Amino acid sequence: MTKKSVPASPQIVHIPAAGATGSTLSKEQKAFNRFTKRISKLEKEVADFREAATHLRQRVQNEYRPLQQQHNDQRAALVRVLDHAHDEYKLTKTERDKIVDIIVYGCVDLLDWGYDDLEPIFDKHDPPLRAEETAEAEAANAQTAEMMKQLFSQQFGIEFEADADVNTPEKFQAYVAQQMAAQEEEFAAEEAQRAERRAKRKKSPKQQAAEEKKQAEEKNSTKAVRTLYMDLVKHLHPDREPDEAEKARKTELLKQVTTAYEANELLTLLRLQLELNRIDQAHLENMAEEQLHYYNKLLSEQARELEDALQAERMDLSAFTGQPWYALTSPAAMDLDYRRQKSQLQAKIKQLAAEVLAFGHDPAAVKAFLKTYKIPKDGPGLMLVSLPL
Template sequence: MAKKTAATASQLVHIQAPGMVGSSLSKAQKEFNRLTKRIQKLEQDVADFRAAADRLRQRVQTEYRPLQTQHNDQRAALVRHLDRAHDTYKLTKTERAKIVDLIVQGCHDLPDRGYTDLQPILDKYAPPLSEEAGAEADLQISEMMKQLYTQQFGIEFDPAVDVSTKEKFGVYVEQKLAEQEAEYVRQEEEQAARRAQRKKSPKQQAAEAKKQAEEKNITKSVRTLYMDLVKALHPDREPDEAEKARKTVLLQKVTAAYEANELLTLLRLQLELQHIDQSHLENLAEDQLSYYNKLLREQARELDQAMYEEQLNVSDFSGQPYYMLSTAAALDYDYQRQKLLLEAKIRQLAANVLAFEHDPAALKAFLKAYRIPKAGPGALFRPL
């Protein structure tokens, strides 16, 4: 479905209950009202979420990225001071081990972030792996990835195939996934051919004919609305230039709604132009309402899908699960929370660096409270 920006105060298309005593809305009328109300809410939710996502991306670039740079500056300053302290301060063996852990495990990413002067310090405490050790590490990672892809995608790895490097592994996986996709398409085509060859029962034929008739009537219903609006809005028939420009914009909206099968948008425009009124909606035949409700259900499903795709886009950008940031309010709240946490980290690091430079006792107190994480499953990356 094409992206659309919902009007913030779009007219609610609603069938009012009859005024006569003892009368009420039919089941189809109630469904129509429920769907139009739900679609209006979904349109607003999608529009609000997109606006919040745009704000998030802008604030990350203008506010958060500079804070990340400040954070990394403080981390780099800490590494330099810890290195000097390791060589010059009177420290115990345990304290020196903690300094090594803080440098190697907590700040190993800094050279890749532009702090290349720290690489000799990191190499000093964690010398580069030998060729044999590096090959062994690559092999272990390869085995782990093989298990993961076998479980997730059902890929069976040929023992004779060399997937010991990231590049070789990627080529092999892409080949296997392509083979799986080709096999899936082949099976689907075979099943479709078998279904086409089967003789349909009278009941199946009647159901198919009914479905085709309904789809035809639905298409006809939408086209009737569309043509009515096109006739009313055709700008070539308007002598006034200002009104002609207004009708041109409205006609573009009508055409976009028609091409997207957005029945509710067409109905709103009809109400706005006073081409239908409430009595028209209240007197719609049940079969006509049935066609309308099917279109409205499809429009609601498309809006649900649009929201899900927006959430996935933000998830890709933020690195957080999409269900953690499912609303505009959640986006704004989470950004503010992350920003406050990062600012607190910067202040704490700056205070530590200043204290450690002027008071070895402050460093010793910090190292006494610090605990080296135990080996085993856990965070692969734990920056300070």
């Protein structure tokens, strides 16, 4: 989606509560004010969010990424000192098993971060499976795959070919994704055929009238925007302007007008008309109800597009940070969440540095640490830190 333009200091477009005759606002006038107010609010929210998101991305790159590197450096140092303790300190079998769990399950991701010198340590504590263990693992994977095949067949109607290789989570996921894509493509083709058949059916008089009314409203709405656009183009056309500074100003304004017209931004065009004195407040107050009706349809669509733009900004930032989009609702919330995560990471680095220093020369410190550590029944150990940024 093209990012919606957001004026730095937008002209207020609003119909006063009482016109020249002192009468109250009509339904369409109230709707017009409601939409223009909503759009102005959304424009500010989008602009503020974009600015805050850009600032956050810069802070992550300049501040948080170096801290992640420090954190991984300390985790790598912890692997080395624990490996040394495993081999050199007088420990019980349970204590050595805990060290192996921390190294193998809690820190193996360090290989993906470029700590290749740790590979011999991981290989030592996590040797390749023996033949019988490999066979057992393959049998377990096959059994799990069969259960998942039945589940996905029942839930999503996916048919698994007899020779489909889905004995690992990665292969299973890839196969399911391929089948789901094929299903979606087939559904889209069927829906296109149904739409084509519906289009060929003879419409009832009521349906025909509704369609004609819709087409007429769309035509009138398009005409309303084009009328504003042409008025501004004629006023701003720079070719006959002798003054170079004024010519440059009009050229820039004409770019804004064209951008707003192409994006169907009615409110932006109205703002420019007010700014350039092409219309005045009395013009808005005395605008025909039918004209306001068409304007309100366009303003409603402009508000929806801004809401979509704001949500797209949130989703983009969510993909960058790993945080759910609903936790990134405002610049203040984003700043608070970032400072919290940064503080937590700094505390982890400090704690790891102290542990590495103590474990390197004090067996009692290692034993005290291992006494509090419990091997999880399933999944990775406690030292695997999945950072959200």
